[in-house]
Amino acid sequence: MSEAVKKIVTPISIEYTITPGAAPTKFLRGIKEGRLLGQRCPKCSKVYLPPRGSCTVCAVPTVEEVEVSDQGTVTTFCVVNIPFYGQVQEIPYVCAAVVLDGADLPCFGVVQEIAVEEVRMGLRVQAVWVAPEERGYTLENIKYFKPSGQADAPFESYREHL
Amino acid sequence: MRDIALVSFAQAPSVRREQIHNEVEILMPVVAEAVRRCGIDRRDIGFTCSGSSDYLAGLPFSFVTALDGVGAWPPIEESHVEMDGAWALYEAFVRLQHGDVDSALVFGFGKSSVGPLREVLSLQLDPYYVAPLWPDSISLAALQARALLDSGEYGEADFAAVAVRSRRDAKSNPNAQLSGDFAVAELLESDYIASPLRRHDCAPISDGACAAILASGDLARQLCERPAWIRGIDHRIDTINIGDRNLCDSASAKLASEKSGAAADKIEMAELCAPFTHQELILRRAMGLGDEVRINPSGGALAANPVMASGLIRIVELAARIQSGEIDRGLAHATQGPCLQQNLVCVLEGE
Incomplete structure (x- = not known):
């Protein structure tokens, strides 16, 4: 009897260039300068840090930048x-x-x-x-x-x- | 069956490479616009379903972060398909048949630009015998196009004529990426990308998003003056083994069209998701769409092809023409997989 094929190896590699997004980009630029830049929700006033560009509770874009301690x-x-x-x-x-x-x-x-x-x-x-x-x-x-x-x-x- | 209609929708303009905004930032204003246009309170939406692909995004669970842009508080009932948003619409249609909720939000989104799209799409192939050979999406489509030419029924000029019409129609579509006036002879002078396909035979690489709101019966009539009623919807799949298929035909598209009831009455317009010129010819023949049917007035996938949203865009483009009163009945189609492997057909009607 011939030997059973139990596994094969098929290497996969794909390279991506990810865009962090407008809000995370501002945060990343800030942190390079030693500043922590969050964003405030215009509806519930909560400050997101790091900012994702939206308030997950209110479903609105966060625009106002807030420097956090x-x-x-x-x-x-x-x-x-x-x-x-x-x-x-x-x-x-x-x-x-x-x-x-x-x-x-x-x-x-x-x-x-x-x-x-x-x-x-x-x-x-x-x-x-x-x-x-x-x-x-x-x-x-x-x-x-x-x-x-x-x-x-x-x-x-x-x-x-x- | 409950009557379900598209009452509202929105799209992001397709672009070759969105370099500032991430997927969520592209999607958020689109969802907000679809919700705003019909005036529904987002907290009243009964079901949410999305279509996207982590392989496309290059990120695990990218569809979960998309919910940041939708608003998932108070907690929502949500589902996701690793498919074009058209299949998310199908799931929402089925969900609304249960009768306990009356509205649904569906969306599809993707940035095709972040990875090598031709290779990313190879990852959907049979993992043992085909994917390790890395045949890319354009090469596989070229095999299909070659088979179609060899059948003797179409020539390369027929392919180019599809591109000419698509780009011309796209001139009036603000969301299109490729548009303009071209001549068949001029296009045929360009070089092959993968013989017999030239650049104009292939859909562009696009970043984009699309969202739609579905509603049932009376709610649909409240939210929209002229809802686009879903009179039939069906999706079918051909074998993953490309060698087992007659690539000149699309058995699954034909069957989906039959099961959707498209032939029950006159089809005035069809929005076909054909990312390659020759695929439009295959689809028209498989679904029996003659010269009297207006094809892809939006310019189709050849003018803008954000993978995972492109099929849903076909449905909302058709719905827009029903809502405006331009037509009373039409057919929209979505596809996924290599060489038109999976096909969805949706028949829309006005009242």
């Missing part, structure tokens, strides 16, 4: 203890949702310069940027967030952003 509040977080392929950080480390002052959606980042067990909801943090000459069109321009030294934010101030 690089300081914010940890709304929720997790401690990563599991090693995985491609891991950059040394474990254990903290991955947190941070709602930046002036924004209505939390963004994700790593929290450092604080013991893992001391990270908490309401912790006030500050972005640590890579050197200006190393910045590109990428969120990696923010290396991590560190405690800003301010008093913890009261729960009421961020409960809507959980």
